[in-house]
Amino acid sequence: MDATRTAEQGPLAGVRVVDLSTVVVGPACTLALADHGAEVIKVEAPDGDLMRQLGGGARHRGMTGKFMNFNRNKRSVCIDLKTEGGRAVLRRLLEGADVFVTNMRTSALDKLGLDWESLRAVNPRLIHCLVLAFGRKGRYAGRPAYDTVIQSASGVAGAFQASGGEPRFVPFVMTDHITGQIAAQAIGFALYRRTRTGVGESIEVPMFETMAAFVMREHMGNLTFDPPIGPVGDARILNADNRPVPTKDGYIAISPNTDAQAFAFFEAIGRPELKTDPRFCSVAARTANSLDYYALRASALRGRTSAEWLEILERIDVPAMRYNTLESLLDDPHLEDAGFVSRVDHPSEGAIRQIGLPNAFSGGNRPQTRPAPRLGEDTIEVLRECGFGQDEIDAALRDRIVHGVKPEERQ
Amino acid sequence: MDATRTAEQGPLAGVRVVDLSTVVVGPACTLALADHGAEVIKVEAPDGDLMRQLGGGARHRGMTGKFMNFNRNKRSVCIDLKTEGGRAVLRRLLEGADVFVTNMRTSALDKLGLDWESLRAVNPRLIHCLVLAFGRKGRYAGRPAYDTVIQSASGVAGAFQASGGEPRFVPFVMTDHITGQIAAQAIGFALYRRTRTGVGESIEVPMFETMAAFVMREHMGNLTFDPPIGPVGDARILNADNRPVPTKDGYIAISPNTDAQAFAFFEAIGRPELKTDPRFCSVAARTANSLDYYALRASALRGRTSAEWLEILERIDVPAMRYNTLESLLDDPHLEDAGFVSRVDHPSEGAIRQIGLPNAFSGGNRPQTRPAPRLGEDTIEVLRECGFGQDEIDAALRDRIVHGVKPEERQ
Structure with missing residues (x-):
């Protein structure tokens, strides 16, 4: 300094x-x-x-x-x-x-x-x-x-x-x-x-x-309207399966949202056929079947370590991020x-x-x-x-x- | 206006x-x-x-x-x-x-x-x-x-x-x-x-x-010191049993912390003998046995409704509060x-x-x-x-x- x-x-x-x-x-x-x-x-x-x-x-x-x-x-x-x-x-x-x-x-x-x-x-x-x-x-x-x-x-x-x-x-x-x-x-x-x-x-x-x-700002949603126009809560955020995904040795966060990202992800996990699966073939399809999509993700990464997955996903442009425990946060490489x-x-x-x-x-x-x-x-x-x-x-x-x-x- | x-x-x-x-x-x-x-x-x-x-x-x-x-x-x-x-x-x-x-x-x-x-x-x-x-x-x-x-x-x-x-x-x-x-x-x-x-x-x-x-401010705790002087995390806040307590028809939050509050709470749940129980007879004892204390609370309120408990606990000066779902928050009486x-x-x-x-x-x-x-x-x-x-x-x-x-x- x-x-x-x-x-x-x-x-x-x-x-x-x-x-x-x-x-x-x-x-x-x-x-x-x-x-x-x-x-x-x-x-x-x-x-x-x-x-x-x-x-x-x-x-x-x-x-x-x-x-x-x-x-x-x-x-x-x-x-x-x-x-x-x-x-x-x-x-x-x-x-x-x-x-x-x-x-x-x-x-x-x-x-x-x-x-x-x-x-x-x-x-x-x-x-x-x-x-x-x-x-x-x-x-x-x-x-x-x-x-x-x-x-x-x-x-x-x-x-x-x-x-x-x-x-x-x-x-x-x-x-x-x-x-x-x-x-x-x-x-x-x-x-x-x-x-x-x-x-x-x-x-x-x-x-x-x-x-x-x-x-309220987060979850009032449909109840903002009087009378309400649907159930309370932002369903996307309340989805209980939207959580860090287990790998061979820990967890990582992934967000394959666009078609390009999702399709690259399907290739990476050895499931290329999902690109044409009607549940997962478009943003709209994945949104409508988000429970299935999250369930798929939850079991897809167990074959490799977190470090291996982060390297692969970075290479194919799928948003992914390290999961930090309270301890590992202190050693985070970016920090x-x-x-x-x-x-x-x-x-x-x-x-x-x-x-x-x-x-x-x-x-x-x-x-x-x-x-x-x-x-x-x-x-x-x-x-x-x-x-x-x-x-x-x-x-x-x-x-x-x-x-x-x-x-x-x-x- | x-x-x-x-x-x-x-x-x-x-x-x-x-x-x-x-x-x-x-x-x-x-x-x-x-x-x-x-x-x-x-x-x-x-x-x-x-x-x-x-x-x-x-x-x-x-x-x-x-x-x-x-x-x-x-x-x-x-x-x-x-x-x-x-x-x-x-x-x-x-x-x-x-x-x-x-x-x-x-x-x-x-x-x-x-x-x-x-x-x-x-x-x-x-x-x-x-x-x-x-x-x-x-x-x-x-x-x-x-x-x-x-x-x-x-x-x-x-x-x-x-x-x-x-x-x-x-x-x-x-x-x-x-x-x-x-x-x-x-x-x-x-x-x-x-x-x-x-x-x-x-x-x-x-x-x-x-x-x-x-x-880090919340949970770095013992790792603030170099070398660390204990495990990471604020144990009190990480206690998984510190959560809203089930009643007959829902949940409420309770915080019987002082001796006066804890003893009044033991009376209210029909367990006056706990006042002299070595696990619960003082703040220090309840802190040392917080897992037991939380477990006790978790099963103590099932006999009455939330409204009944809130009335009782207010009368005997034990801090307690309504539990709001995302829906009931909009009808909260204070708001x-x-x-x-x-x-x-x-x-x-x-x-x-x-x-x-x-x-x-x-x-x-x-x-x-x-x-x-x-x-x-x-x-x-x-x-x-x-x-x-x-x-x-x-x-x-x-x-x-x-x-x-x-x-x-x-x-």
């Missing part, structure tokens, strides 16, 4: 975000902001974000790999909001902030004076983003957010039943990830509007409504070419793998230099930046209103 | 987007922009976006429910880019645009003179957003994008295998949806940067890298309270259900008034706005460079 590139900045450089959120949906939102250059101050209670303990092991308590992956490029400030002094510190941080992100329940926010009406009075430029489980206009308002609750209610689990199985959850905290990304999107839009209006605003992003819209996962030394946690930035901005990307923070690692630095004097900081530490990592623990 | 509200605008009001994209990932991106107030001009070839034919039935050819749900709040301009005149029309639209979104392959873009270097020369404020299947730095660059290919390569399908089953795809075009939302986020960030720099930029959003990061799905009359397609805007912006939301367009419905209007004279428009229509819907077909 040359000197020019290290001087680059992401598009949100200079945007100051105070992040009072935990676990996944809020941290996923502020990660998107941080990765694009915003200065994110992660405010944590004295026992820290619960995510510090979740998702796998750690070399040191409170620093799981999953926590680090969601919280790099942020700084951690530890404040005890149960104290009046702690609440005053947070309000002072918010006076100079551009954005406040929280997934705290509204009743708790109101009690702490962190609702938008209270905060705009001291900082009219503040963008106040509240991620909710459920929007305020319906009967589930105020109920707690669990990803599984949202997957159950929003039809995500229902899509598995519609594809011929039992309801199940996607093995990702998918509704947190998606809602978090959409909250970051909304914040970007509001920052843009602020450049014209000069004032901030309140944004509410409810997980349930967000995911309901996601599911290795791109240096997408890099080895870096974390100052306290040692050698780690760092996930790259997917998007490229010609106007500059954030250099990925800041490791995920230990709890309270940046308390003193951030308070100083916000105008607290050394006496005030010492008093706040002594009174246990805020907590820092002791200097001798720093590496 | 009163007069004050109809005067509201979304945060992207005044932003002009030229959208040369088809099917899902690009249209999902520009839908997010349109729903937040941008003026999106959907540029379509004479045979239209393929999505006009996909995803279910239609009352009139080219207007499936799925197409309408992804393309409301946009205008359709039909241009034949195979003609030099058509390319000139598109370039003129781009001269006055803020944003250009495309998922065309780079070789085709270059040939049409629609690459960023060519366009910035005529419009230096343009934000040029290219959604790619694979980033340019790795060996898969230039391969076509299919959602299933990306699910296979990125570890989405792999997570199902890691949770104890066969690899499969999520029954959503999930990688298109998510990448599209993230592309819209990136555009918002670039619009914000442009207010400071005065110039546009090029953004590249690759689906594979985007989804690889999504999967009905909020008026989330409204009945509107589409000018050509009749009575339809319209999906609400999930997010609330206190600074104003886009009023949802514009129905999804028929192919070329807005060609003439948009060309006029872009400064084309009536003579030019008549000539372009006559020479079949552009196509409009004939006035007598308008309703």
Whole structure:
């Protein structure tokens, strides 16, 4: 990396975000902001974000790999909001902030004076983003957010039943990830509007409504019409046999869609007679007989290894792709070419793998230099930046209103 | 809706987007922009976006429910880019645009003179957003994008295998949806940067890298450390038994996590002795025996209906939630309270259900008034706005460079 590139900045450089959120949906939102250059101050209670303990092991308590992956490029400030002094510190941080992100329940926010009406009075430029489980206009308002609750209610689990199985959850905290990304999107839009209006605003992003819209756009289909003009769901996507195809030693994905692709595929699997089979001889025929076509594919590739098939299919121009397990993804050759996962030394946690930035901005990307923070690692630095004097900081530490990592623990 | 509200605008009001994209990932991106107030001009070839034919039935050819749900709040301009005149029309639209979104392959873009270097020369404020299947730095660059290919390569399908089953795809075009939302986020960030720099930029959003990061953040866990400190994956999320629980007449989701919740749940299912069972008597015990705990839950609710259980569990403060099928989602009582799905009359397609805007912006939301367009419905209007004279428009229509819907077909 040359000197020019290290001087680059992401598009949100200079945007100051105070992040009072935990676990996944809020941290996923502020990660998107941080990765694009915003200065994110992660405010944590004295026992820290619960995510510090979740998702796998750690070399040191409170620093799981999953926590680090969601919280790099942020700084951690530890404040005890149960104290009046702690609440005053947070309000002072918010006076100079551009954005406040929280997934705290509204009743708790109101009690702490962190609702938008209270905060705009001291900082009219503040963008106040509240991620909710459920929007305020319906009967589930105020109920707690669990990803599984949202997957159950929003039809995500229902899509598995519609594809011929039992309801199940996607093995990702998918509704947190998606809602978090959409909250970051909304914040970007509001920052843009602020450049014209000069004032901030309140944004509410409810997980349930967000995911309901996601599911409906995909699967409402014939029920978009009133009365409906056919059954619910996009049949092509719900087809349970549309899945990675087993080979001799694993799986690959294949998409022989056009006639040229399908016919080349039939040759490759030693079934040239299928080119004139009325079930498979045209796009329309294969669509009408898609169950048969998928069933054919499912048993066609067992004679060779994945690598052999990928080489053959590439040669004959049939779209096909490697299947990655969670492990092999890290060694994917394309990602290795791109240096997408890099080895870096974390100052306290040692050698780690760092996930790259997917998007490229010609106007500059954030250099990925800041490791995920230990709890309270940046308390003193951030308070100083916000105008607290050394006496005030010492008093706040002594009174246990805020907590820092002791200097001798720093590496 | 009163007069004050109809005067509201979304945060992207005044932003002009030229959208040369088809099917899902690009249209999902520009839908997010349109729903937040941008003026999106959907540029379509004479045979239209393929999505006009996909995803279910239609009352009139080219207007499936799925197409309408992804393309409301946009205008359709039909241009034949195979003609030099058509390319000139598109370039003129781009001269006055803020944003250009495309998922065309780079070789085709270059040939049409629609690459960023060519366009910035005529419009230096343009934000040029290219959604790619694979980033340019790795060996898969230039391969076509299919959602299933990306699910296979990125570890989405792999997570199902890691949770104890066969690899499969999520029954959503999930990688298109998510990448599209993230592309819209990136555009918002670039619009914000442009207010400071005065110039546009090029953004590249690759689906594979985007989804690889999504999967790694969730499941890299112990492999974040080098060397790894344990197996890959977040075991809690990969637990195959964490799914909606069968009742007498359906399913519900339950999350009895704390001791108070678990003990109340044991009482409710008539198993009070489990409160002192060493497998289930504490959070730590239930975590250590989560397979048993899930198995217990899976068979505990068959004695009563979903409605009965939801009432009981609400009374005893155990988090629980309705399970919605793809059909019942549309009748969900919370969404009905909020008026989330409204009945509107589409000018050509009749009575339809319209999906609400999930997010609330206190600074104003886009009023949802514009129905999804028929192919070329807005060609003439948009060309006029872009400064084309009536003579030019008549000539372009006559020479079949552009196509409009004939006035007598308008309703």
